[in-house]
Amino acid sequence: MSNSVDRRRFLKVLGTAGAGAAAVSACGIGPEPTERLIPYLIQPEDQIPGTATYYATTCRECAAGCGLRVRVREGRAVKLEGNPDSPINRGRLCARGQAGLQGLYNPDRVAHPLVRNARGTFEAIDWDGAIQRLAAKVRESQGKGIVFLTGAEQSSFGDVVDEWMRQVGGRHQSYEAFGFEALRAGNRMAFGTGTLPRYDFANAKYILSFGADFLDTWLSPVEFQNGFSRAHAFDAGRPASMSKFVYVGPRLSLTGMNADEWIAARPGSEGMLALAMAQVILTQHLARLPTPPDASRLSSLLAGYSPRAVATATGIEESVIVRLAREFASSAGGLAVAGGMATQGPNGAQNVAAVNILNYTAGSVGTLVKFGADLALGSTNAFGDLTALMAEMTAGKVALLFVHGTNPAHSLPGAFQQALGKVAYKVSFASYLDETASACDLILPDHHPLEQWGDSRPRAGVTALQQPVVQPVFDTRPTGDVILKLSGKTGTFQDYLQAKWRTRHAANFDQYWMESLEQGGIYAEPPARPVRLAADVSKISPAPPATAPEQNQDVIVFPHANLHDGRGANKPWLQELPDAVSKIAWHSWVEVHPDTAAKWGLATGDFLVLESQFGGEKFPAWITRSVRPDVLAVPTGQGHTAYGRYAKDRSANAFALLGAQANAYGGRNFLVAAQAKKTGEHRKIVTTEGGPRELGLGTTEVLPLAKAKALHPGDHPFHYEETPEYAKDAVEWWGERQHEKAELGNYKGEQPRWGLAIDLAKCTGCSACVTACYAENNVATVGEELMQRGREMAWLRLERYWRTDESGNPQGAVNQPMLCQQCGSAPCEPVCPVYAAYHTPDGLNGQVYNRCVGTRYCSNNCPYKVRTFNWYNYAERDGQFEAFPEPLSMLLNPDVTVREKGVMEKCTFCVQRIRGAQNQARLENRNVRDGDIVTACQQTCPSEAIVFGDLNDRNSRVFELAGNPRGYHVLAGLNTKPAVTYLARVVSHG
């Protein structure tokens, strides 16, 4: 493939071009260096230089199987966007999906096969040699125990592995750090089926989550968030409707803080609460949806769970329970989901079963909870299977172990490593040198999902296709190919895949194949399968676990919203992205309630050592009211001992606190008792959260549902009028004169006025937009040290303001994306001495990077503080703060200047996309249509909260939204005339 080699070199040149230019002009003097351009030998027919081509494929950052549209420029993947055809994510994407690109171009990828030599270190080896060596190993260890450990694999790749393992007499087993054993077990208990149903958030009228973080980590976050915003947003399709969302759990997660009401039940007691509600519904016949006849069978079980009985155990007042039950049932569309902490304790399965019963009694099963989809999410094997495997390994019953797409050595620090030590020969297919891979003997780096063929079946009916969108960056090979070669089969994995698909649709296959490729897979409605209560349903008894003994604390270990189980830790975008709740980046933390903190004399940033019976780690404290006083909470994701420069030796690994034993239902306990000791050490936590100075300046506006419903078109509850009546005419006259004097040259005539509308009732604070902005606009990541000094470069930040009840406890939060407001009369512009900040004819606050001399006056004068400054040259090759080390620089957007040191930068509504659309329109002899231009943040927003368009176009969506009664401008009193309209958050108080 000399072609592709040359092509790669060519790409490298282009890849450096952007950054290189900036580095050279760092002193601004002298011409560009003579570039040498290496052309293609053969022009790839699908590419036009300077014009992006889009390929449909599938995101493999988690098992949800969202569809992707990859933006490719000159053979480089420069941006990931959601595939609108996919029924799962409907063209939307989460932060983790966006960051997949940094996995592809990660500087710490394994560039070629590695083998452990006599000295115990890795050395390079060529593919043929590696494969021969492996083939020999397979032969000699046949019968002595061969195991192939993968991540969740419901795909043709999984099938290949299965077939091969059958052939060599081995076993294929999968492992996910956060499996969904409890869900399967719980469903088995309640309905006798171990499958996962579909949850129809979009049509729910009342959402009750028992710890299920369906907006950040639970099952299929993007799909659920999209559905959730349809149900929970105000005026979202359904006139003046808004489903109430109640969150039950010991701490507020990203999902929790979007709740209208927070029920801080004791951890583990969620099941009892659910049953109590079911009891109320059943006994008082509240169900408004038809309930199955056999519901009556439950009465005996529920008898023991009257609200009064469970009040103390759950810590929730009887009246509250009854109220919740009433609301839930009377909404005629109540959806209760169990997950997260509720399902990660010893009684997790029981809790799930209990919640199932609640849904059942309310009649939601079959309407909002549809079985038959059989979501293939999480691991098909339970955690118990892995512990069993570890036992075998320790007993030396495993001679040859393959690891692909999972990293148990990180999620089971110690335990798995020891077991691994007992395995004769260990082979890893990892793309990065993670903890597991670095303990293996042979590493055969797999292609990145964006480089290879594949598919995945996230649910019955949906098969998402995965095609290579770029040539391999490194000398890697698809594991599929390797396996086929080893199993002596002919052809590549691509052939295997096509053959597999041919079985599905033999008739004119080629056309079918092309269509599937274009739309990224085949999508069909999953068959619905009715379920009935299991025979032994009455055995369900969700007794909460015994609380931790006196000197101990209940510690919750929860999946990090950005880094998840740690797989995201090697991507600077995700590391630099502040956690949606704590706003902490680059390190781990422990959530402590102020009362507890006061008891221990703890301040934010003080280190706390947590010693469970399994292990100990120390974390800096983050003091917050968003967690129960009797609980400490720690996120996973950090504390890697390997896994590349961005992840290694960063903070502490929360998994160390957890045991390696499976519980009753084969799951893992994420709720442990631990001793908490203050170490006396202190660190300045890396947070973007500001001071608590809420001054009622109208930064965030919140409306109670009733009030919002009462609004009529034309109302302006937030309208800010500064000029007194008598002065109005004079001021207006003067304003017009001023405006006339400003209509010269380029500014003459009809011009668009680009604007944005952001619906706070939809925004969940998931921060996907932030990462999308980083990706689209070449925003540099500055690293932990600089971020600690408040120098993050984010053009778009999410401000999280707690909504507190009268006693000051948060009931949830309002999340506000804050970006450049593109003010009509912008304070930043007149103060710039060189016109680097100026007003464009189409109403943007232009920022001309190459004219900026860096006085920083504009930022001082910006009341929104959305301008960031390049303190260092983040594009400098091998510089101390280099943000795009090779080959990471290949994902730089060629349409956006890479800013050099000493210049100010900020959001410009993705001006490159605006100009691109205008150019295209001109080529087609037409005007830009509403919807032609989609900003990166709008494109990715899973809850569709952001709308971009021309405010001067009376038919545009943004114009309509700007006139919405809920609309308001931030700091309107300063008369900056922002182009961004925020729609007030609406809160349902039942």
Add this chain to the structure above:
Amino acid sequence: MNVLLKPFTEIFRPPPTPGVLGVFAFLDNTLDAIKKLRAAGHTDFTVYSPIPRHEIEDALGQAVSPVRMFTLIGGLAGCAVGAWLTLWMSYDWPLVVGGKPVGSVPPYVVIMFEMTILFGALSTILGILFNAAFAARRVGTIQYDARFTNDRFGVFVPAGSDKAAAAEKLLRDAGAEEVRRG
């Protein structure tokens, strides 16, 4: 002495003026001498003094210095330049900032003011130099004594050999502590 005045003698090399120089220790005597000289019809004599004294000016009855015209014209010119600079440059490439008119006068007043001062000051300096150094007649060609910058007053009367004696006498009578001819 010529060494001291080198820079000027080099510029225009006029012949030394013949005349009489009287050195005075006291102000009143100097004034006395001035009066006598004027009475005697002398007009073009030069008075040295270590500091400016109004008595001397009055005695000489000089007209007000024309330097003020320089100041006025310079100032007006500066203001004009300031106005042109700001307004023309704004309209040359119209860029709107903060919704303000392209050429908005109020902020430009500052520039105009500063330019007024700058040009005014510089042309004043030129005025002084031009008048004092160049317009001052025969500078560098007449006698001078180093003490005049310290504590002595001096009067130089240009006079040919014929009138010299008379001038000498006049100065002596006025109380000159020393009289030189040259």
Add this chain to the structure above:
Amino acid sequence: MYCHYSAAVSSEPGIPSLQTCLGCHQVIGGSTPSHQAEIKKVRDAWRERKAPEWIRIHALPGFVRFPHMRHIKALGTQACVTCHGDVQKMTQVSQVSTLRMGWCVRCHIKNNVTRDCSVCHY
């Protein structure tokens, strides 16, 4: 427009692939010996499947955007000459115009099109 086929439809004119070069130079061998020598290089490169390294003559700094298609759309393909000079007649391509900002702006003024900064700089 055969070599830089994308100039009319895209912001970048692109570098013609070696195959494209051969499209003509299979048959056209060149008249003068010097031409023949140059063209031989291209043919050899194709034979060895090794792309030649072109040296870039017309380069704009990283912070300037020049959408070729819009200029060609407005001025027609013969307008290439305005910036690149009469390349056909050049034995060795050289930069004829400064390609500096003032040069661009003057042309924009002459043709009475916008000279808003954010048209080229973003």
Add this chain to the structure above:
Amino acid sequence: MAEPQAQSRLTYDYVTRTIARTLGTPTRGYFVLLGSAVALLGVGIITLLYLIRYGLGLAGYSHPVYWAVFITCFVFWVGIAHSGTLISAILFLFRSGWRTAVYRTAEAMTVFAVMTAGLFPLIHIGRQWYFYWLIPYPNERGLWPNFKSPLIWDEFAIGTYFTVSTVFLIMGLIPDIAAVRDLATGWRKKLYAITSIGWTGANEQWRHYTRGYLYLAALATPLVLSVHSVVSWDFAMAIVPGWHATLFAPYFVAGAIYSGVGMVITLLVPIRKLFGLEEIITVHHFENLAKLCLLTGSIVSFSYLTENFVAWFSGNPAERAAFWYRAFGPYWWASWTMNICNGLLPWLLWSKKVRTNITALFVISIFVNIGMWFERYVIIVVSLAGEPYTTWTNAVYNPTWADWGIMAGSFGWFFMWFLLFVKNFPAVSISEVKEVLAPPRSKVSKARA
């Protein structure tokens, strides 16, 4: 000019010789001082090179504190500059005799302080190598600076101020240089011969000179008031609470003169000692300076009160928050340093005892300088750090070695020039000191004889 009390020993000759003596061969101590000044300057230069190579990140800046120590020093030095022109120009117009002994030092200080201040805008910008883009020069791109930006006003104001105060200083020097010339010998004679451009004290020269000097003073007076007003508008034109106040211009001008007079005292006390000028620069002069200090200091403290009152009285939540943050926020120590040094300290000067005690004045003047530096620090850093519009931006600002390095360099730069000046040119005006003495009259001398 009023005929002053005839001080017996102070004859013209005495004055000339005493002041000329200050130009004698430098002592070892002088060279030590000069050496340390140059050393400090070296520190500054090295720091600057680092800043240019690696970027402003080396300084302590953090979002949203985008201006800090550099701009603080800029305003500080501009402020210092002001008293010079005030004393030399405004007091000249007011015909106040006591200025003659001190104005030369003050004026020299002005020039060098402006030279120092002028460096900071160039140092603090992100791309120092493009500083010339702020100057309206015809260029290939056909771009001009934005005259609506207060920074451009600054550029013009400071530029004008530097030029005018320099020529003003030189004008004043000419007769004195001539006087020194007539005493000097050797190379110095040649130097002064050239620099005195042929001054002889002829009536024609005095005639134009006095007029011109008057007009220069008349021009410098509005200038000095305008310059610090313009500097204050850098802040007043911005919408940052704590900056956006109409009070700023007079408030800054007063503050500037206050700090300037402080610096004059700080410089004069040692000079007077070292050069033995007790006869010429008397306690009477210091007392007058002290009174000036008291006056401007009171204006400054009144401005503080007004600021806080208006913030409270306006009822504007942002304003209130800003000033609350200033007084009781994390930077309380800076605010209270400023309040004590500038608000309370001047009140000591009500007592004549203090005013006439040189040591006391010296100590006070030092604290005045410190206080005024912190005033600028508070206005700039604290207002930005506590910017109340954005409740979400957090400020963690601490100066680093780079900030201190540049600041040290600025002091080195200033004192280097000042020391070179006092040794090579008369630091006290010879001719003008004479002007306030009784001219030698034959009658008087007869009586004495």
